Amino acid sequence: xxxxxxxxxxxxxxxxxxxxxxxxxxxxxxxxxxxxxxxxxxxxxxxxxxxxxxxxxxxxxxxxxxxxxxxxxxxxxxxxxxxxxxxxxxxxxxxxxxxxxxxxxxxxxxxxxxxxxxxxxxxxxxxxxxxxxxxxxxxxxxxxxxxxxxxxxxxxxxxxxxxxxxxxxxxxxxxxxxxxxxxxxxxxxxxxxxxxxxxxxxxxxxxxxxxxxxxxxxxxxxxxxxxxxxxxxxxxxxxxxxxxxxxxxxxxxxxxxxxxxxxxxxxxxxxxxxxxxxxxxxxxxxxxxxxxxxxxxxxxxxxxxxxxxxxxxxxxxxxxxxxxxxxxxxxxxxxxxxxxxxxxxxxxxxxxxxxxxxxxxxxxxxxxxxxxxxxxxxxx
Amino acid sequence: xxxxxxxxxxxxxxxxxxxxxxxxxxxxxxxxxxxxxxxxxxxxxxxxxxxxxxxxxxxxxxxxxxxxxxxxxxxxxxxxxxxxxxxxxxxxxxxxxxxxxxxxxxxxxxxxxxxxxxxxxxxxxxxxxxxxxxxxxxxxxxxxxxxxxxxxxxxxxxxxxxxxxxxxxxxxxxxxxxxxxxxxxxxxxxxxxxxxxxxxxxxxxxxxxxxxxxxxxxxxxxxxxxxxxxxxxxxxxxxxxxxxxxxxxxxxxxxxxxx
Numbered sequence: 001x002x003x004x005x006x007x008x009x010x011x012x013x014x015x016x017x018x019x020x021x022x023x024x025x026x027x028x029x030x031x032x033x034x035x036x037x038x039x040x041x042x043x044x045x046x047x048x049x050x051x052x053x054x055x056x057x058x059x060x061x062x063x064x065x066x067x068x069x070x071x072x073x074x075x076x077x078x079x080x081x082x083x084x085x086x087x088x089x090x091x092x093x094x095x096x097x098x099x100x101x102x103x104x105x106x107x108x109x110x111x112x113x114x115x116x117x118x119x120x121x122x123x124x125x126x127x128x129x130x131x132x133x134x135x136x137x138x139x140x141x142x143x144x145x146x147x148x149x150x151x152x153x154x155x156x157x158x159x160x161x162x163x164x165x166x167x168x169x170x171x172x173x174x175x176x177x178x179x180x181x182x183x184x185x186x187x188x189x190x191x192x193x194x195x196x197x198x199x200x201x202x203x204x205x206x207x208x209x210x211x212x213x214x215x216x217x218x219x220x221x222x223x224x225x226x227x228x229x230x231x232x233x234x235x236x237x238x239x240x241x242x243x244x245x246x247x248x249x250x251x252x253x254x255x256x257x258x259x260x261x262x263x264x265x266x267x268x269x270x271x272x273x274x275x276x277x278x279x280x281x282x283x284x285x286x287x288x289x290x291x292x293x294x295x296x297x298x299x300x301x302x303x304x305x306x307x308x309x310x311x312x313x314x315x316x317x318x319x320x321x322x323x324x325x326x327x328x329x330x331x332x333x334x335x336x337x338x339x340x341x342x343x344x345x346x347x348x349x350x351x352x353x354x355x356x357x358x359x360x361x362x363x364x365x366x367x368x369x370x371x372x373x374x375x376x377x378x379x380x
Numbered sequence: 381x382x383x384x385x386x387x388x389x390x391x392x393x394x395x396x397x398x399x400x401x402x403x404x405x406x407x408x409x410x411x412x413x414x415x416x417x418x419x420x421x422x423x424x425x426x427x428x429x430x431x432x433x434x435x436x437x438x439x440x441x442x443x444x445x446x447x448x449x450x451x452x453x454x455x456x457x458x459x460x461x462x463x464x465x466x467x468x469x470x471x472x473x474x475x476x477x478x479x480x481x482x483x484x485x486x487x488x489x490x491x492x493x494x495x496x497x498x499x500x501x502x503x504x505x506x507x508x509x510x511x512x513x514x515x516x517x518x519x520x521x522x523x524x525x526x527x528x529x530x531x532x533x534x535x536x537x538x539x540x541x542x543x544x545x546x547x548x549x550x551x552x553x554x555x556x557x558x559x560x561x562x563x564x565x566x567x568x569x570x571x572x573x574x575x576x577x578x579x580x581x582x583x584x585x586x587x588x589x590x591x592x593x594x595x596x597x598x599x600x601x602x603x604x605x606x607x608x609x610x611x612x613x614x615x616x617x618x619x620x621x622x623x624x625x626x627x628x629x630x631x632x633x634x635x636x637x638x639x
Contacts, residue, residue, distance in 0.1 A: 027516075137516060140562040144554060285516050290557035295550045302546075 001339065001379045004060040004094060004348040005053035005365070006252055009046045009080070011070035012355045013038040016278055024282040025070035026134040033070065043073065045358050047080065049351075049365065051087050056369035060092035060125060062348060064196075065099050067131070068138045071279045078112045085120040093120055096196045096217065096252075096348075097127025101146045102139050106153035106174060107181075110160040114185040122186040127194045127217075128154055133287045144291030147202070149173050161190035194346075196252065199229040200297060208236045208244065215346060217250035220280075223321025223338060226251050230342045246380070250346030251338075254323050254353040257367040261326040267360055268325050269314045275354030276322070277311045284309065328371035335372070339379050347376060383418045383426070383433070387441075390461050396441035398433040401426025404494070404635075406471040408432065409458070409478030411618075412514065412556040413526075414439045416548060421624035428632055429471065434461065436481070438555030440548055451503075451559050451567060455484035462492045471635050473497040475620060476592065477560060480567075487573040495638050496581045497631055498600075498607075500592050500617055502565040506599045511565045512591045515557065519549070528588035528616040565592075574603050581607035582634040584627065586615030608634065 011025075015033055019025050053061040063080040066072035074080055077095045084093050093116065098109050117124040130150045136143040152171045156179070159169065165180030185191055195207040196217040207214040216233050218226045230249050237244035254272065258264035284305060288298055301308065317323040324334050335347065351368060352361040383400030398418060406429035408415070408422065415433050425431050435442045436454060447453055458481060462470060470493050474482030479501020486496055502511065514522055523533040539545070581604055585597040594611070601609055610630050612619040620627040 136561075137513075140564070142557065142561040144558040144561070283516075283518065285518060289515055289561075290550070290554040295547070295554065298550060299546065 001344070001376050002059045002247070002250075002346045003057075003373050003376060004062050004092075004250075004346060005050065005056075005058040006062040006064075006094075006096070006348040006350045007046055007050055007352060008064065008066075008072040008350065009042070009074050010275070010279055010352075010354060011039070011073055012042060012352075012357070014070045014274075014278070014355070016274055016355070019070065019278050024286065025279055026282045027068060027137050027286060029070060031068075039073065046073075046352070047083055047087070049358075049361060050080075050084055052362070052365065054088045054091040056365055057373065058091060058369065060094050061088070062094035062096050062125075064096050064127075065129070065131070067099075067102070067135045069134070078116070081116050081124070082119070085116050085123070088120075088123075090123075092123050092125050094125040094194065095127055096125075096194060097129040099129050099131030099135065100153035100157075101149035102131045102135055102141055103153065106156045107160060107176065107179070109153070110157040110181055111183075113157075113191060114161065114181060114183050117185040117187055117191050118183045120186075122191075124185075124187070124191040125194055126191045127196055128157075129196055130292075133289050133292045134282055136289050136292060137286060142291075143289040145173070146292055151206075158190065158193075161185050194250070197229075199225060200293065201232070202294065204229065204233050204236050208233050208240060208248075210240050210242060213237075213242075213244075213248060215248045215250055217252050217346065217348060219252040219348075220254070220322065226253075226321070226338075227342055230344060246343045246345030249342070249344040250348060251342070251344045252348035252350065253321075254350040255331065255368060256323070256325040256351075256353075256356075256364050257328050257331050257372060258363070259327060261330050264326045264330075265314060265318075268323075268356070271354040271356040271360075272314050272317065272323055272325070273311075273354070276317060279354055281309070328367055331368070332372045332375050335376055336379065339376070345380075383422070383431075388434075388461075388465070390464050391437075391445065391447070391457055393437045393443045393445040393457070395437065395443070395461070396435040399430065401429055401431050403429045404469055404471065405430050405432060405467045406473060407434075407458075407462070407467070409434075409472070409474035409481050410436065410439070411476030411478050412552065412560070414548065414552040416440060416545070419621060419624070421620045421627055424624060424628040425631065432465075432467075436478075436555065438558065439552050444551070444555070448555070448558065451480060451484055454481045454559070455488060458485050459489050459492075468492050469494040471495050471497065471631070473499065473631065474501060475499040476617065477502050477556065477565070479503065480560075480565070480570075483570060483574070483577070484567070486577045486579065487570065490577060490579045493579045495579055495635055496577065497584065497634065498581065499584045499620055499627075500586060500589055500596075501583075501600070502560065502592060503567060504571050504596070504599060504603065505563070505566045505568060506596045509593060509595045514591065515553075515561070525590045526617050527622055528586065528614055529622055532616075532618075532622055571603055577604070580634070580638040582630070583607050583609040584619055584630060585609070585611050586617060586619040586622065587611050587613055588615060589617045591617040 063077040166178040256268040383398040479498040480503035615622040
């Protein structure tokens with residue numbers, strides 16, 4: 001199994017009371033709540049944590065993209081991935097992912113990812129996402145053309161990476177007379193492309209298609225939901241006429257390890273609950289603008305509204321498998337059990353979440369890396 | 381006055397159309413919430429006009445055609461609609477997004493139009509003013525913001541929620557996002573061509589409009605100096621719903637005046 005250390009880089013210094021009162025940390029939480037001096041400390045701390053991931057033996061470290069929110073301070077994952085490309089030597093660097101439809105021009109994504117791939121000597125794993133619903137409110141990009149733009153941007157990027165230039169590209173949303181990428185990516189035919197998703201049939205159909213066979217990562221979902229979508233991916237691949245290898249499946253989940261189960265729960269509780277009940281939270285209309293999902297999916301979410309939008313305690317989250325938390329033995333057993341069931345070849349662990357401070361984050365990473373990871377790496 | 385529901389096929393789009401009354405034709409173009417029902421102001425207008433209430437492509441019981449990308453597509457669609465139904469001397473009444481469609485039609489071709497009634501129309505940008513962000517509103521919040529008199533909001537929220545009504549409201553919301561998400565509820569190029577509108581225009585605005593505030597009316601008056609303008613007291617974004625008597629009187633008097 002591949003072990004990836006994943007970071008959201010939240011604004012952990014957030015005034016939680018103010019955020020709770022405001023209702024969401026997305027779109028319109030006033031940015032006076034961001035203190036650049038505290039931000040300076042946090043960015044450098046978080047980048048240190050990711051660099052430490054290499055020393056601890058993770059196969060990859062991962063950054064991601066979110067805009068105008070305290071949930072994550074990486075509006076450009078290119079910036080964080082670039083620093084990692086220089087400060088690490090061995091570890092793979094994942095961008096999970098770049099939000100293609102939010103970009104004015106997909107060629108900039110092709111160029112920047114190619115640069116990082118060349119600088120790092122072929123250590124980039126690219127991820128493509130559409131961005132979350134809230135970001136269509138902040139950016140003004142029309143959510144009803146989000147899928148169209150995503151697919152067209154993807155096609156342009158992959159062609160720019162692989163076809164000899166110059167060539168011309170004609171699409172509905174993007175037209176380029178001369179596609180002629182300098183630099184071309186280091187990896188052949190191009191950096192791997194992973195597709196993180198909260199789960200949708202459309203995404204699974206598209207990612208698993210034999211032309212692409214992109215690894216699919218189910219992010220931050222109850223374990224039953226992870227299982228359902230990973231099984232759906234395998235079934236869809238089978239429908240396409242091939243058996244999806246474990247490496248095409250992944251799960252991204254927050255994790256906390258301490259000496260005992262009790263201590264782990266006690267230490268993680270305020271920070272995990274801040275993550276789940278403050279940082280993640282937003283109203284339905286913000287999460288799912290029209291056209292971002294199919295209307296059928298939207299209706300399903302509306303039915304599950306109370307469950308999805310209510311608060312969750314740490315105990316409920318552990319019970320649901322939204323969060324894996326406990327002693328090293330407990331966490332190992334949990335992942336081994338889930339792996340037996342789902343055979344995911346990639347596990348992305350988020351060792352910092354919400355307001356979890358530096359000392360606890362480091363100890364969590366160390367305990368996970370030393371006492372859990374070696375066992376999981378052997379699973380295949 | 382009874383309205384007949386039918387479907388007409390125009391530009392490959394099966395389009396829901398309700399028709400009622402008799403007299404000169406009056407085409408009503410609905411706003412973002414669609415036209416799911418015949419309302420009192422339509423009944424009243426039908427005493428003097430033949431009232432046509434279509435549901436726009438993408439809305440209600442009408443198809444969602446492949447070609448529907450932007451407001452211009454709807455403008456050309458409705459010009460084809462007038463031609464196919466061979467309507468002439470039409471009083472074109474548009475509310476909000478429907479007012480925007482009416483403007484986009486009229487800058488292109490007024491040959492089948494007699495007059496234009498624009499009820500708190502979208503379509504232009506007003507420096508320093510933003511339309512309310514209805515896409516971030518829950519259905520409850522939207523109902524509260526649409527009306528000045530809370531009775532109307534309560535009545536709307538008291539309507540039974542059925543699987544069909546949920547489907548329709550999601551469909552309408554999707555179509556509105558497609559047409560008006562960005563630039564939000566306007567076409568930056570429209571105002572350059574408003575001088576081409578060579579039929580009489582009546583603007584009507586609720587003084588308590590919280591969706592497109594009254595400041596938009598001031599901009600329209602500057603851009604269309606020969607248009608008449610009327611402000612309806614104690615009405616929100618839908619004065620034809622909240623003050624239907626006053627609204628219908630305004631329309632009737634205006635159309636008589638231009639006859």
